[in-house]
Amino acid sequence: MRENVAKVIAVVIGAMALGVAAMFASRINAPPPEAAAATRPTSAPVMPAEPVDPDLVERGRVLFAEQGCERCHAVGGRGNPRSPLDRIGSARTREELHDWIVAAPTVNRALPRSVARAKESFAELDEETLDALTAWLSTLR
Amino acid sequence: MRYRSGGAPGGVSSLFRGGFWLSLYCLLLLLPILVLSSGLGPRGGSGWWFDFSMGVGFAALGIMGGQFLLTARFRRAMAPFGIDVIYVFHRWLAVVGLILIVGHYLILKTLHPGALGPAWPGAAPWHMTAGRLALAFFALLVGTSLWRKLLQLEYDHWRLVHAALATGAIVLSVVHVRGVAYYSANPWSGFLLDLFVATLLLVVVHVRIVKPLLLSGRRWTVTEVVRRTPDSWSLRLRPEAHGGIRFQPGQFGWLSLGVAPWRAKEHPFSFSGSAERSDALEFTIRELGDFTSHVGGTPEGTIAYVDGPHGSFSPDRHPRASGFIFVAGGIGIAPIMSILRTLADRSDRRPCWLVYGNRDREHALFFEELTKLEEALRLEVVHVLREPHPGWDGATGLPDARQIARVARDAPDGTHCFLCGPVPLTDMAERALHVAGIPLRRIHVELFDMA
Numbered sequence: 323m324r325e326n327v328a329k330v331i332a333v334v335i336g337a338m339a340l341g342v343a344a345m346f347a348s349r350i351n352a353p354p355p356e357a358a359a360a361t362r363p364t365s366a367p368v369m370p371a372e373p374v375d376p377d378l379v380e381r382g383r384v385l386f387a388e389q390g391c392e393r394c395h396a397v398g399g400r401g402n403p404r405s406p407l408d409r410i411g412s413a414r415t416r417e418e419l420h421d422w423i424v425a426a427p428t429v430n431r432a433l434p435r436s437v438a439r440a441k442e443s444f445a446e447l448d449e450e451t452l453d454a455l456t457a458w459l460s461t462l463r
Numbered sequence: 464m465r466y467r468s469g470g471a472p473g474g475v476s477s478l479f480r481g482g483f484w485l486s487l488y489c490l491l492l493l494l495p496i497l498v499l500s501s502g503l504g505p506r507g508g509s510g511w512w513f514d515f516s517m518g519v520g521f522a523a524l525g526i527m528g529g530q531f532l533l534t535a536r537f538r539r540a541m542a543p544f545g546i547d548v549i550y551v552f553h554r555w556l557a558v559v560g561l562i563l564i565v566g567h568y569l570i571l572k573t574l575h576p577g578a579l580g581p582a583w584p585g586a587a588p589w590h591m592t593a594g595r596l597a598l599a600f601f602a603l604l605v606g607t608s609l610w611r612k613l614l615q616l617e618y619d620h621w622r623l624v625h626a627a628l629a630t631g632a633i634v635l636s637v638v639h640v641r642g643v644a645y646y647s648a649n650p651w652s653g654f655l656l657d658l659f660v661a662t663l664l665l666v667v668v669h670v671r672i673v674k675p676l677l678l679s680g681r682r683w684t685v686t687e688v689v690r691r692t693p694d695s696w697s698l699r700l701r702p703e704a705h706g707g708i709r710f711q712p713g714q715f716g717w718l719s720l721g722v723a724p725w726r727a728k729e730h731p732f733s734f735s736g737s738a739e740r741s742d743a744l745e746f747t748i749r750e751l752g753d754f755t756s757h758v759g760g761t762p763e764g765t766i767a768y769v770d771g772p773h774g775s776f777s778p779d780r781h782p783r784a785s786g787f788i789f790v791a792g793g794i795g796i797a798p799i800m801s802i803l804r805t806l807a808d809r810s811d812r813r814p815c816w817l818v819y820g821n822r823d824r825e826h827a828l829f830f831e832e833l834t835k836l837e838e839a840l841r842l843e844v845v846h847v848l849r850e851p852h853p854g855w856d857g858a859t860g861l862p863d864a865r866q867i868a869r870v871a872r873d874a875p876d877g878t879h880c881f882l883c884g885p886v887p888l889t890d891m892a893e894r895a896l897h898v899a900g901i902p903l904r905r906i907h908v909e910l911f912d913m914a
Contacts, residue, residue, distance in 0.1 A: 324544075333559060336526075344518070352508075403575060
């Protein structure tokens with residue numbers, strides 16, 4: 323009998339773990355209260371769209387996948403939803419995007435240390451690659 | 464036969480103590496994920512399934528980390544349950560934990576494959592490789608434990624591999640969580656993760672350093688090796704410059720024979736001697752492979768160390784019992800022998816019955832001594848032999864429900880039952896006793912050969 327009780331308790335603990343994980347997911351994804359949402363700015367200042375070379379944009383799109391950016395970022399639901407970049411082109415200039423990609427000193431402090439370290443490795447990319455990436459990101463609006 | 468002993472908790476206070484420790488344990492396991500869910504955690508979700516997967520991962524880490532507490536042999540916390548059932552729980556909880564870990568991975572693999580990145584370690588970030596390795600380690604850990612005998616892993620080797628895989632899996636998991644760092648910006652979750660790691664470290668230090676250190680100061684010497692049957696031996700041990708062990712009859716200890724406690728080469732065996740004699744310990748062991756096969760060749764004077772007493776398979780936990788029914792198969796007699804010898808030393812007058820199954824007369828342990836105990840105690844022994852010799856006028860075959868029901872009918876209200884032997888025997892006896900009207904709370908089963 324005791325073996326069965328032990329089994330049941332183990333399964334109940336597993337079910338409790340799922341329940342608490344579901345509670346966590348629901349809480350963290352709950353829509354903000356309406357009052358707070360109303361007073362919150364809808365987005366950062368909108369950057370005017372600059373004309374960019376379509377070939378460069380296409381290269382940037384391919385490079386985004388090649389460089390493993392999807393491990394931490396999602397675009398159009400693809401990649402890591404933790405840090406979506408769907409409207410980043412409206413919020414940041416291309417210079418700012420460059421700084422965020424390589425964790426330049428201007429943004430370094432705003433990032434958790436491990437994230438900053440991961441981004442710093444992108445400083446080794448050549449300017450052409452970074453240019454293509456910022457071109458593509460600037461079109462995400 | 465090696466076995467771990469235990470018994471059902473007795474009485475309301477034991478139930479409360481059990482409930483207290485179980486609640487505390489559940490709280491510890493789920494504390495990290497509870498804090499994350501409470502509002503103290505991070506704000507801003509990444510999609511329900513993504514965050515659910517993270518929550519499941521955290522909960523699984525809590526469950527797997529908590530496994531270290533279960534096997535650290537904390538006597539006070541284990542006492543209400545019986546350490547044997549804790550090992551059953553340990554095994555099942557590991558399966559549950561592994562399912563959660565696989566779930567954590569599969570949700571991401573299915574819904575957010577980009578977040579996982581490439582699997583090849585050369586191309587993947589180190590913390591993602593650590594996560595994948597941890598998953599493999601956990602799977603190996605559970606597989607080698609569930610199918611140890613099928614894989615023909617020798618017990619001592621398996622224990623070493625088990626400890627190494629478990630430690631490795633937890634270290635890799637923490638490296639994974641630290642590297643991913645989704646919630647480390649939050650001071651609460653960071654603090655809890657540190658606390659979790661510190662607790663596990665303390666447990667490992669306790670089990671691997673403090674406990675062996677304490678044990679090494681309490682040496683025993685093998686004074687006698689007695690052949691009981693063609694394949695069973697009793698080892699008698701004398702304490703060296705310490706007071707011995709006070710134990711309850713039916714309990715067991717982890718025995719290290721000829722090696723220092725640091726070596727972690729210990730095996731659980733029931734005490735078979737009287738609990739009224741703290742100046743000597745006796746273990747009775749049947750040759751069943753690996754370590755036990757060499758027990759008979761132990762030279763007198765061999766140094767030994769004993770971690771114990773453990774287990775709650777003892778009538779001393781039920782002082783108001785009005786009588787006792789014992790059911791044993793083969794080497795399962797060892798803890799029951801300890802109980803009977805103790806009752807005799809105490810001149811206990813409560814009625815006792817023993818249904819004892821064996822292959823044949825030659826393999827029946829303590830046959831003559833049991834006859835003497837029938838006189839010293841109010842004891843009736845029913846020997847059941849599978850292969851009886853000519854002229855045997857006792858019961859034959861396997862112990863059956865009919866014999867047990869007959870004994871239960873004669874027993875007074877308030878009788879407690881202690882069953883130890885192969886699982887089919889104890890299962891049958893438990894059912895038969897329950898059908899005969901004995902409540903399950905008065906039926907105590909020894910779960911042995913867990914490893």
